Amino acid sequence: MRVDVLTLFPEMFDGVFHSSILGKAQEKGIVSLNAVNFRDYAGNKHSTVDDTPYGGGGGMVLKAEPIFRAVEDLLGKTEESSEELPTVSSGSGESVIEPTQRAPRIILMCPQGEPFSQRKAEELAGEEHLIFICGHYEGYDERIREHLVTDELSIGDYVLTGGELPAMVMIDSVTRLLPGVLGNEMSAVTDSFSTGLLEYPHYTRPVEFRGWKVPDILLSGHHANVADWRRKEALRRTWLRRPDLLNSLELTSQDAKWLKEFETERNN
Structure with a gap:
């Protein structure tokens, strides 16, 4: 370019x-x-x-x-x-x-x-x-x-x-979106807004810092569960910070269930 x-x-x-x-x-x-x-x-x-x-x-x-x-x-x-x-x-x-x-x-x-x-x-x-x-x-x-x-x-x-x-x-x-610019090509794909959602939380070493621990699921090595957790947390973060983005997002049935879960948690 x-x-x-x-x-x-x-x-x-x-x-x-x-x-x-x-x-x-x-x-x-x-x-x-x-x-x-x-x-x-x-x-x-x-x-x-x-x-x-x-x-x-x-x-x-x-x-x-x-x-x-x-x-x-x-x-x-x-x-x-x-x-x-x-x-x-x-x-x-x-x-x-x-x-x-x-x-x-x-x-x-x-x-x-x-x-x-x-x-x-x-x-x-x-x-x-x-x-x-x-x-x-x-x-x-x-x-x-x-x-x-x-x-x-x-x-x-x-x-x-x-x-x-x-x-x-x-x-x-x-x-940064051009092929070959970023070291990890998935970085741009999973950015906030690229998926329609804000990006999920990230953690790195150490596992525990000042009493704050990395979520256990990220240490499990179970890729499907990790992917589900990331989707849910991206949805939660968007729901809390930028709910307007959800208006144009094509939600899955699981997304809808999670949104109801967030509402229930907030009301309790």
């Missing part, structure tokens, strides 16, 4: 892209992570990428030109590396990308966007090329939304000074 990030502060990504899991994923050749300063595409003497909003109001608005130019340049480089990947349209049409099944996802970091989720991370992990756009100032020229991006994503109902931190969160979440 190739990931490009358009940002005014590429140095913010240096440590993130070259450390821990992301750094190892790059070393293995599983993912290519690249931060691009879109001020280089300003096209004016003072490298200005923002301007005052039409109609008045506070703050500055990110201009369309440098973002479009940066994306077109990235797509041009992609075209040179593979004829199967998308080409760039000329002129001033509605989109800079010609229709193709392998077009990159161009993702705008925006508090107005779709809430980012594990399901979205899994969807994006199936792509070959992601381009993240990190804004600053008051907002974006609306033509960026209308004619360039494919997705608008948010990590929560709050406002940050820029899109860099949300982009880092999403890139980390997506990259």
